[in-house]
Amino acid sequence: MRTIHVPAGAPYDVYVERGLLRSCDSMIADATGAKRFAIVSDDTVFALYGDAVTRTLHEAGYEAVAYVFPHGEASKSHETLLSLYAFLCENQITRTDALIALGGGVTGDLTGFAAATYLRGLPYVQIPTTLLAQVDSSVGGKTAVNLPAGKNLVGAFCQPKCVICDPDTLSTLPAAEFACGMAEVIKYGMIRDAALFETLIAHDADSISSVLDDIIARCIEIKRDLVAEDEFDTGARMLLNFGHTIGHAIERYTDFAWTHGQAVAVGMMLVSQRTAGQNVTELLSRCLAQYHLPTEAPAERAVLLPLCANDKKRAGGSLTYVACKTIGNGTLHRVPVADFMNTMG
Amino acid sequence: MRTIHVPAGAPYDVYVERGLLRSCDSMIADATGAKRFAIVSDDTVFALYGDAVTRTLHEAGYEAVAYVFPHGEASKSHETLLSLYAFLCENQITRTDALIALGGGVTGDLTGFAAATYLRGLPYVQIPTTLLAQVDSSVGGKTAVNLPAGKNLVGAFCQPKCVICDPDTLSTLPAAEFACGMAEVIKYGMIRDAALFETLIAHDADSISSVLDDIIARCIEIKRDLVAEDEFDTGARMLLNFGHTIGHAIERYTDFAWTHGQAVAVGMMLVSQRTAGQNVTELLSRCLAQYHLPTEAPAERAVLLPLCANDKKRAGGSLTYVACKTIGNGTLHRVPVADFMNTMG
Numbered sequence: 001m002r003t004i005h006v007p008a009g010a011p012y013d014v015y016v017e018r019g020l021l022r023s024c025d026s027m028i029a030d031a032t033g034a035k036r037f038a039i040v041s042d043d044t045v046f047a048l049y050g051d052a053v054t055r056t057l058h059e060a061g062y063e064a065v066a067y068v069f070p071h072g073e074a075s076k077s078h079e080t081l082l083s084l085y086a087f088l089c090e091n092q093i094t095r096t097d098a099l100i101a102l103g104g105g106v107t108g109d110l111t112g113f114a115a116a117t118y119l120r121g122l123p124y125v126q127i128p129t130t131l132l133a134q135v136d137s138s139v140g141g142k143t144a145v146n147l148p149a150g151k152n153l154v155g156a157f158c159q160p161k162c163v164i165c166d167p168d169t170l171s172t173l174p175a176a177e178f179a180c181g182m183a184e185v186i187k188y189g190m191i192r193d194a195a196l197f198e199t200l201i202a203h204d205a206d207s208i209s210s211v212l213d214d215i216i217a218r219c220i221e222i223k224r225d226l227v228a229e230d231e232f233d234t235g236a237r238m239l240l241n242f243g244h245t246i247g248h249a250i251e252r253y254t255d256f257a258w259t260h261g262q263a264v265a266v267g268m269m270l271v272s273q274r275t276a277g278q279n280v281t282e283l284l285s286r287c288l289a290q291y292h293l294p295t296e297a298p299a300e301r302a303v304l305l306p307l308c309a310n311d312k313k314r315a316g317g318s319l320t321y322v323a324c325k326t327i328g329n330g331t332l333h334r335v336p337v338a339d340f341m342n343t344m345g
Numbered sequence: 346m347r348t349i350h351v352p353a354g355a356p357y358d359v360y361v362e363r364g365l366l367r368s369c370d371s372m373i374a375d376a377t378g379a380k381r382f383a384i385v386s387d388d389t390v391f392a393l394y395g396d397a398v399t400r401t402l403h404e405a406g407y408e409a410v411a412y413v414f415p416h417g418e419a420s421k422s423h424e425t426l427l428s429l430y431a432f433l434c435e436n437q438i439t440r441t442d443a444l445i446a447l448g449g450g451v452t453g454d455l456t457g458f459a460a461a462t463y464l465r466g467l468p469y470v471q472i473p474t475t476l477l478a479q480v481d482s483s484v485g486g487k488t489a490v491n492l493p494a495g496k497n498l499v500g501a502f503c504q505p506k507c508v509i510c511d512p513d514t515l516s517t518l519p520a521a522e523f524a525c526g527m528a529e530v531i532k533y534g535m536i537r538d539a540a541l542f543e544t545l546i547a548h549d550a551d552s553i554s555s556v557l558d559d560i561i562a563r564c565i566e567i568k569r570d571l572v573a574e575d576e577f578d579t580g581a582r583m584l585l586n587f588g589h590t591i592g593h594a595i596e597r598y599t600d601f602a603w604t605h606g607q608a609v610a611v612g613m614m615l616v617s618q619r620t621a622g623q624n625v626t627e628l629l630s631r632c633l634a635q636y637h638l639p640t641e642a643p644a645e646r647a648v649l650l651p652l653c654a655n656d657k658k659r660a661g662g663s664l665t666y667v668a669c670k671t672i673g674n675g676t677l678h679r680v681p682v683a684d685f686m687n688t689m690g
Binding site: 078082085086089116117119120121142144147148153156157 | 430487
């Protein structure tokens with residue numbers, strides 16, 4: 001088993017091992033100190049893995065109840081959140097009990113925010129079941145729900161007590177969702193690890209599974225290091241936003257018909273075309289294509305860029321974007337919004 | 346001016362001075378580093394003090410917009426919260442701007458929770474305009490909104506950047522709301538300060554105003570000390586709950602027709618009758634009566650006590666209550682719920 005220790009304000013461990021989901025009871029109980037658990041999951045994931053997690057907890061003598069909501073980004077709403085709060089009240093979940101997020105990013109973000117706010121905070125555990133959630137959203141303590149005005153506009157920083165990654169769960173992941181996670185994996189290579197990028201470009205969507213455990217662990221380490229340097233998202237951690245400012249604009253432009261990964265893939269391309277050499281941009285493009293990710297924007301820059309101005313990373317009249325002039329070396333650029341528009345236009 | 350420094354995880358100052366509300370611009374700007382502000386207030390308080398605060402900010406060259414909601418506990422809801430979030434989005438409030446809570450406990454709790462969660466957190470300032478908010482809810486960083494299932498069930502710990510108490514605002518406070526704040530003032534004397542209690546019993550609701558500035562500052566100091574000892578509400582801070590476990594049951598029993606202060610007053614009486622000597626209970630009763638607070642329960646103990654079982658302070662099968670065997674010396678008692686019922690029955 002690979003164990004990645006995350007030395008956040010409230011330190012925790014991320015465990016990566018195939019089959020872990022079926023034997024995670026003592027791991028969860030030790031990390032949370034709880035004996036009663038509310039599993040939070042969407043209908044798709046709960047149908048696949050709900051029984052396994054419930055069983056391992058019950059067999060160890062713990063109580064577990066389950067809150068299951070309809071899958072999809074639309075559920076990352078205050079409507080679902082209020083329904084989850086009501087469930088926790090009805091089941092008399094107290095501060096010594098714990099929540100378990102079983103699923104992808106929507107489940108993790110929603111559950112984490114509920115754990116951060118219900119009774120002013122109770123412990124929670126992440127069991128990410130998508131590649132994206134395993135390498136990205138389950139580490140760092142960012143939790144969120146959407147508002148009608150935009151994604152992730154409400155949230156809290158709240159660390160999980162532990163994160164349990166079982167790469168076996170990726171076997172049931174649709175190809176499009178796997179590609180979505182690979183966009184973030186490629187991002188890690190671009191911003192911080194040229195060797196990782198070389199591994200990625202030496203494989204493709206079919207052959208990558210043989211080295212996936214190592215890749216997941218390496219991505220988590222990179223994120224761990226960035227988060228440890230900067231727990232409250234003001235400096236180094238912003239490297240993780242490579243491709244995201246324009247990516248979020250693409251998500252909004254396509255009304256979220258494009259996945260987060262597709263949007264970030266093209267976001268990275270559009271930034272590279274304006275900030276990196278042709279060789280870097282071509283390598284990035286080739287790598288994205290090998291993992292079935294798009295490299296062409298769904299609209300002109302002149303259409304997409306104004307949509308960046310609402311990005312919540314915009315502080316006052318400035319924003320910070322990430323460039324990778326060489327692979328493995330992301331850099332931060334804090335500039336007036338107008339300069340960003342000029343550079344990227 | 347009295348300044349009370351609160352050495353929390355994120356330290357801040359509480360300022361107490363008459364007239365402060367009309368000249369608080371630089372204090373607010375220095376504490377938050379912001380130049381744009383969203384004032385959050387209810388219709389009653391904004392009508393009285395909204396112009397003064399807006400004017401002092403505008404005259405100093407800052408931008409200020411105002412979100413005003415209907416007064417009353419019913420507004421401490423997710424409905425108001427979502428409407429406030431939408432207002433912040435529409436006005437493009439970013440993380441370098443700040444919120445200003447202008448009002449009583451409802452306004453402070455709601456605004457604080459919005460500040461803790463909007464964009465995953467932005468700075469906020471408290472300007473409490475009720476006695477209760479000045480001595481209690483504006484210090485300690487507890488923020489909350491209610492759920493249909495109960496009060497304060499959702500919240501976050503989030504410290505304000507500063508707290509501005511202007512005792513002049515208490516002149517417009519209805520007598521019932523003043524009494525509500527006095528219940529907490531009396532509580533501070535009971536749990537931690539016999540000299541404060543003596544001052545209170547030497548005055549009454551009419552004569553107290555001459556020494557009120559000192560009393561407000563002293564209550565804030567006591568809360569500051571308890572919070573500093575225990576920022577995350579697991580130990581010493583729980584002394585602040587004296588009378589609150591049964592008090593919350595009384596609020597629920599009366600469907601919140603009784604104010605928080607009235608309920609806490611009787612909560613303190615019911616606990617004292619079972620845990621303190623007759624002399625202490627009689628002094629407490631006399632003091633409460635001098636400030637027009639009730640001393641008799643609205644229902645039998647057998648009716649009220651079962652309503653305590655849902656209290657969110659109940660952790661697993663236990664709860665912690667506070668007793669004051671002598672005035673000025675509150676003690677914590679963590680017991681199984683059944684033992685609490687027996688002791689208080």
